[in-house]
Amino acid sequence: xxxxxxxxxxxxxxxxxxxxxxxxxxxxxxxxxxxxxxxxxxxxxxxxxxxxxxxxxxxxxxxxxxxxxxxxxxxxxxxxxxxxxxxxxxxxxxxxxxxxxxxxxxxxxxxxxxxxxxxxxxxxxxxxxxxx
Amino acid sequence: xxxxxxxxxxxxxxxxxxxxxxxxxxxxxxxxxxxxxxxxxxxxxxxxxxxxxxxxxxxxxxxxxxxxxxxxxxxxxxxxxxxxxxxxxxxxxxxxxxxxxxxxxxxxxxxxxxxxxxxxxxxxxxxxxxxxxxxxxxxxxxxxxxxxxxxxxxxxxxxxxxxxxxxxxxxxxxxx
Numbered sequence: 001x002x003x004x005x006x007x008x009x010x011x012x013x014x015x016x017x018x019x020x021x022x023x024x025x026x027x028x029x030x031x032x033x034x035x036x037x038x039x040x041x042x043x044x045x046x047x048x049x050x051x052x053x054x055x056x057x058x059x060x061x062x063x064x065x066x067x068x069x070x071x072x073x074x075x076x077x078x079x080x081x082x083x084x085x086x087x088x089x090x091x092x093x094x095x096x097x098x099x100x101x102x103x104x105x106x107x108x109x110x111x112x113x114x115x116x117x118x119x120x121x122x123x124x125x126x127x128x129x130x131x132x
Numbered sequence: 133x134x135x136x137x138x139x140x141x142x143x144x145x146x147x148x149x150x151x152x153x154x155x156x157x158x159x160x161x162x163x164x165x166x167x168x169x170x171x172x173x174x175x176x177x178x179x180x181x182x183x184x185x186x187x188x189x190x191x192x193x194x195x196x197x198x199x200x201x202x203x204x205x206x207x208x209x210x211x212x213x214x215x216x217x218x219x220x221x222x223x224x225x226x227x228x229x230x231x232x233x234x235x236x237x238x239x240x241x242x243x244x245x246x247x248x249x250x251x252x253x254x255x256x257x258x259x260x261x262x263x264x265x266x267x268x269x270x271x272x273x274x275x276x277x278x279x280x281x282x283x284x285x286x287x288x289x290x291x292x293x294x295x296x297x298x299x300x301x302x303x304x305x306x307x308x
Contacts, residue, residue, distance in 0.1 A: 005231040011239075012239060015239065016282075028272075093255070108257060110269075111272055112269075
């Protein structure tokens with residue numbers, strides 16, 4: 001029984017180390033310094049507003065805060081802010097059956113706004129999207 | 133005149149309600165601690181000592197969580213994550229080692245982010261993007277999973293023996 005306990009603890013320790021390694025190897029690394037980026041908001045009626053942003057922010061949330069005229073709201077959670085309202089339009093998955101989809105270039109953002117890194121020249125798109 | 137069957141049913145309903153209340157009260161008491169809670173600990177203990185009655189605790193607890201915190205995407209993962217823990221506990225129910233339970237609940241804490249990431253696969257514009265998003269979401273939350281794991285492990289090591297014996301006494305009283 002004692003050897004089973006030791007084996008269990010060892011397995012758990014190995015799993016923790018493996019997870020920590022995975023996190024360090026694959027987490028997005030932020031870029032320091034000034035960046036010029038664009039943020040395009042595509043509303044429910046497909047009208048588009050483009051914001052040219054000069055920012056030192058390392059993550060999209062900071063860049064959105066630096067965008068003149070862009071307003072947004074959301075809820076803070078353990079993984080950062082979850083944006084539910086952009087320019088006064090709410091897209092809540094539960095309440096509206098819709099969400100704000102975030103793209104960098106043509107790719108879907110893999111992180112929430114608090115963790116999505118910003119690089120010079122990035123083009124972000126925030127699109128009102130109906131849940132399928 | 134209430135039959136014995138009716139009395140037993142009423143007793144079971146009260147017991148399930150009490151178990152859910154214990155989990156929720158502990159959750160609220162520890163809400164300020166990031167990803168550290170007694171939910172896994174109580175589910176393990178209740179599964180072990182009150183057998184099949186815990187199958188009613190999980191849906192009631194999950195429904196209550198939705199009512200209190202909102203039926204958001206994370207709530208969908210509660211529909212299968214907690215039943216997975218209960219199922220594992222039922223499989224290992226004859227084990228009485230605090231260390232083994234601590235390891236099991238630690239591994240569950242470590243896997244929690246991966247389990248909760250599954251619904252995110254279906255939120256993106258296509259399955260490929262959804263999968264990439266779910267994996268990234270899981271990776272970004274790994275520090276929280278490790279916190280969850282360590283919290284579950286330590287709480288189980290500290291509380292399994294003292295509260296386990298309390299549960300055993302309760303179990304005997306219920307049988308009588």
